[in-house]
Amino acid sequence: MGSRESIGIGLMGLGVIGGAVAKVLTEKADALAAEAGCVLRLRKVLEKDLAKTRASKMDPDLFTADAAEVLGDPEIDIVIEALGGDRPAYDFIKEAIAKGKCVVTANKEVMAKHGPEFLSLAKEKGVDILYEASVGGGIPLIAAFKQDLLANDISAIHAIINGTTNYILTRMASEGLDFAIALEEAQKLGYAEADPTNDIEGIDPSYKLTILAMLAFHVLVRPEDVYHEGISRLSSRDFRYARELGYEIKLLAIAKEKDDSIEVRVHPVFLPKDLLLAKVDGVYNAVQVEGDLVGRVLFYGQGAGPSATSSAVIADIINLAQRINLGVNITHELKLNPSKRLKPISEIETRYYLRMSTVDRPGVLAKISRILGDLGISISSVIQRESDVSADVAEIVLMTYPAQESAMQKAMAEIERLDVVREISNFVRVED
Amino acid sequence: MGSRESIGIGLMGLGVIGGAVAKVLTEKADALAAEAGCVLRLRKVLEKDLAKTRASKMDPDLFTADAAEVLGDPEIDIVIEALGGDRPAYDFIKEAIAKGKCVVTANKEVMAKHGPEFLSLAKEKGVDILYEASVGGGIPLIAAFKQDLLANDISAIHAIINGTTNYILTRMASEGLDFAIALEEAQKLGYAEADPTNDIEGIDPSYKLTILAMLAFHVLVRPEDVYHEGISRLSSRDFRYARELGYEIKLLAIAKEKDDSIEVRVHPVFLPKDLLLAKVDGVYNAVQVEGDLVGRVLFYGQGAGPSATSSAVIADIINLAQRINLGVNITHELKLNPSKRLKPISEIETRYYLRMSTVDRPGVLAKISRILGDLGISISSVIQRESDVSADVAEIVLMTYPAQESAMQKAMAEIERLDVVREISNFVRVED
Numbered sequence: 001m002g003s004r005e006s007i008g009i010g011l012m013g014l015g016v017i018g019g020a021v022a023k024v025l026t027e028k029a030d031a032l033a034a035e036a037g038c039v040l041r042l043r044k045v046l047e048k049d050l051a052k053t054r055a056s057k058m059d060p061d062l063f064t065a066d067a068a069e070v071l072g073d074p075e076i077d078i079v080i081e082a083l084g085g086d087r088p089a090y091d092f093i094k095e096a097i098a099k100g101k102c103v104v105t106a107n108k109e110v111m112a113k114h115g116p117e118f119l120s121l122a123k124e125k126g127v128d129i130l131y132e133a134s135v136g137g138g139i140p141l142i143a144a145f146k147q148d149l150l151a152n153d154i155s156a157i158h159a160i161i162n163g164t165t166n167y168i169l170t171r172m173a174s175e176g177l178d179f180a181i182a183l184e185e186a187q188k189l190g191y192a193e194a195d196p197t198n199d200i201e202g203i204d205p206s207y208k209l210t211i212l213a214m215l216a217f218h219v220l221v222r223p224e225d226v227y228h229e230g231i232s233r234l235s236s237r238d239f240r241y242a243r244e245l246g247y248e249i250k251l252l253a254i255a256k257e258k259d260d261s262i263e264v265r266v267h268p269v270f271l272p273k274d275l276l277l278a279k280v281d282g283v284y285n286a287v288q289v290e291g292d293l294v295g296r297v298l299f300y301g302q303g304a305g306p307s308a309t310s311s312a313v314i315a316d317i318i319n320l321a322q323r324i325n326l327g328v329n330i331t332h333e334l335k336l337n338p339s340k341r342l343k344p345i346s347e348i349e350t351r352y353y354l355r356m357s358t359v360d361r362p363g364v365l366a367k368i369s370r371i372l373g374d375l376g377i378s379i380s381s382v383i384q385r386e387s388d389v390s391a392d393v394a395e396i397v398l399m400t401y402p403a404q405e406s407a408m409q410k411a412m413a414e415i416e417r418l419d420v421v422r423e424i425s426n427f428v429r430v431e432d
Numbered sequence: 433m434g435s436r437e438s439i440g441i442g443l444m445g446l447g448v449i450g451g452a453v454a455k456v457l458t459e460k461a462d463a464l465a466a467e468a469g470c471v472l473r474l475r476k477v478l479e480k481d482l483a484k485t486r487a488s489k490m491d492p493d494l495f496t497a498d499a500a501e502v503l504g505d506p507e508i509d510i511v512i513e514a515l516g517g518d519r520p521a522y523d524f525i526k527e528a529i530a531k532g533k534c535v536v537t538a539n540k541e542v543m544a545k546h547g548p549e550f551l552s553l554a555k556e557k558g559v560d561i562l563y564e565a566s567v568g569g570g571i572p573l574i575a576a577f578k579q580d581l582l583a584n585d586i587s588a589i590h591a592i593i594n595g596t597t598n599y600i601l602t603r604m605a606s607e608g609l610d611f612a613i614a615l616e617e618a619q620k621l622g623y624a625e626a627d628p629t630n631d632i633e634g635i636d637p638s639y640k641l642t643i644l645a646m647l648a649f650h651v652l653v654r655p656e657d658v659y660h661e662g663i664s665r666l667s668s669r670d671f672r673y674a675r676e677l678g679y680e681i682k683l684l685a686i687a688k689e690k691d692d693s694i695e696v697r698v699h700p701v702f703l704p705k706d707l708l709l710a711k712v713d714g715v716y717n718a719v720q721v722e723g724d725l726v727g728r729v730l731f732y733g734q735g736a737g738p739s740a741t742s743s744a745v746i747a748d749i750i751n752l753a754q755r756i757n758l759g760v761n762i763t764h765e766l767k768l769n770p771s772k773r774l775k776p777i778s779e780i781e782t783r784y785y786l787r788m789s790t791v792d793r794p795g796v797l798a799k800i801s802r803i804l805g806d807l808g809i810s811i812s813s814v815i816q817r818e819s820d821v822s823a824d825v826a827e828i829v830l831m832t833y834p835a836q837e838s839a840m841q842k843a844m845a846e847i848e849r850l851d852v853v854r855e856i857s858n859f860v861r862v863e864d
Contacts, residue, residue: 024583024725034767035582132580138726140572140580148564148572150467151456151746276732279711293456293743294570294733300708301729311725314583328758335466 006039010076014047018082020306036321106133112210126329133312139301145215152291163283164199202228209253227345229267248278346406351430360394377403438471442508446479450514452738468753538565544642558761562748570740571733577647584723595715596631634660641685659777661699680710778838783862792826
């Protein structure tokens with residue numbers, strides 16, 4: 001159990017995350033060495049972009065454009081993968097583990113797609129891969145599931161884990177903006193990318209939910225198992241009705257377990273406005289977890305950004321360095337329970353908000369109610385406004401009691417075929 | 433690194449917490465063994481109260497009324513101290529550590545008063561004492577400071593860590609209740625004890641803040657170093673003014689660092705109503721932490737209750753069991769930095785809310801303003817209502833810009849000596 005003099009670090013990628021990590025490793029070297037039990041020495045940095053290497057003002061000898069120089073360096077104990085995306089990150093991580101190195105990554109996509117493979121390879125090799133920064137930036141989440149909450153049977157996760165969409169929804173809710181305008185403002189402020197698809201279509205949070213659901217529910221989840229819908233269908237009218245009915249609209253990543261059956265889905269929801277989760281505004285993230293012992297806990301903070309992300313990456317590095325110093329191998333295995341199954345979206349049961357444009361005539365609501373009733377769906381409330389008579393158009397808003405998604409989809413198809421219904425303008429699931 | 437067949441547990445105290453822990457250890461035995469890497473065997477339970485031992489339906493052979501039977505049992509690796517209070521918990525924990533046992537405690541008082549002593553004794557003996565449950569029930573907090581946030585320089589903690597007072601304040605805010613009525617309701621519902629002093633006078637949160645401040649700021653804090661005020665002076669009028677001015681009133685435990693100088697205080701505050709922390713209602717707890725890298729994070733959940741507390745106690749037990757199984761000793765040392773000092777309350781700088789009863793005459797406000805101005809205190813806003821002329825009484829409410837506490841105390845003493853001022857009805861510090 002001899003303590004080491006130093007631990008070698010290899011950094012792959014000097015983008016915003018990698019750059020922030022390198023900066024903290026340098027600026028806080030003494031404090032981090034005290035925590036780790038020895039010096040953390042940055043030995044190689046993989047970065048081809050000369051503009052980035054020059055701007056960093058780091059020792060030019062550290063840089064290499066060849067991944068093999070990092071992965072093949074026997075002095076490197078811990079590899080930080082800060083490239084993002086699936087390839088080549090996947091290959092580099094696999095090779096690092098195969099060579100007996102520990103890995104730290106902030107990469108949600110590669111962990112969602114290949115996490116189980118990495119973890120079993122790491123187990124075999126007596127090393128570990130840590131990925132605290134892959135979900136929720138610097139908010140301690142992965143560690144909470146691995147350690148602090150492990151006495152609990154988790155029943156549900158409700159998470160705001162995409163800052164871009166939460167910012168857009170907050171602006172739409174507070175200022176009555178339309179989606180396109182709010183998106184444009186988010187882009188101007190750097191909160192949304194030029195191509196915002198990954199965020200606004202719910203792809204980014206579905207990666208993160210994949211990671212959380214495997215940890216919390218011990219079931220194998222692939223990103224494509226996560227049902228996801230984006231926020232682009234929401235209009236300012238939906239926000240007005242939501243407010244009137246006592247709800248906020250949030251893009252939630254939801255995972256729930258009931259009777260060994262697990263649902264994983266990302267979509268906009270109506271959330272009762274009194275819930276703390278409904279009050280999480282702007283680019284902030286929050287993850288609410290329900291456990292049989294702990295009840296409801298919530299973790300809140302900046303879900304992105306180089307500085308917050310580096311907080312989690314560095315904590316992971318220290319954690320690994322402490323273990324290397326003690327000479328112990330602890331791979332956190334992903335315990336998967338084969339008796340659990342994933343529930344398809346068609347089988348979920350929830351309440352629904354439904355907004356329809358209809359002709360303005362008596363009996364319309366009766367026709368709609370009959371379709372719902374025949375499919376076993378009960379209406380809990382209705383808003384029908386006095387409408388513009390000359391246009392012969394009315395808007396009807398319904399809230400239902402809990403119903404199965406498949407029944408609801410069938411009902412909506414039938415409602416849309418009614419000659420008195422012009423369109424179903426939107427429907428949003430409700431979480432209580 | 434040979435894995436053990438079982439790890440022996442000794443439980444001291446079968447009260448609400450101890451009873452809940454014993455229940456979980458029994459009911460979840462298989463799942464916990466899978467996490468710990470071996471069976472967790474409850475070997476002895478210290479409990480003199482026969483009513484409790486009988487009600488537990490546990491094997492009667494487990495019980496003893498003699499602490500030495502737990503502390504002297506060589507088969508016991510981990511002692512759970514669930515007695516609460518200072519003595520005899522202090523003596524038992526010391527003896528357990530001295531005998532080379534690990535300790536888990538949920539006892540805020542004993543950790544606040546003797547934590548540093550326990551930790552250095554544990555270091556010497558190569559064991560550890562974990563105390564996650566001592567603050568915030570099942571909310572992961574201690575672990576967050578020890579591991580997840582350790583790359584950060586923490587600048588501030590703002591915490592709602594007393595459910596009783598938060599419940600009372602929530603009722604006062606939402607229903608306009610007076611303190612005495614709200615307290616009575618809390619007692620009826622079991623949220624406040626028959627003698628509520630520890631909670632409503634801020635003693636309980638000052639123990640918890642002592643623990644958090646030592647972890648976050650690496651400074652030695654004793655409970656008596658924490659300035660504390662309770663909530664009994666607050667009236668429904670203060671809540672009305674707070675709302676009008678855009679604030680909520682919360683009992684906060686605050687620790688802040690600036691230039692190696694640390695302030696630790698517990699008192700009611702005006703908190704801007706848009707902050708997520710201001711929206712934490714009822715018996716819930718929340719701890720907001722600010723770090724240089726992570727920015728602002730917040731942890732929320734049930735801060736008390738046997739079930740939530742057992743979640744944290746069991747996580748600590750598993751953590752220790754994993755280490756015992758791996759044959760490693762990791763004592764988390766409390767790193768104390770001798771160059772840091774505690775700042776007395778007189779030196780803090782903050783904004784103030786001040787409510788006064790005065791005679792209803794021109795020039796009163798001018799006299800008050802002059803006293804404040806002479807002491808360098810600027811007024812940011814004033815509310816003065818048209819008053820009941822016949823009674824010759826007016827109420828003046830002031831908000832100040834940041835000022836030093838000593839200046840403010842001096843100003844209040846002078847204001848109270850003015851013949852036009854009947855009394856300073858209340859003053860509350862403001863946090864932004």
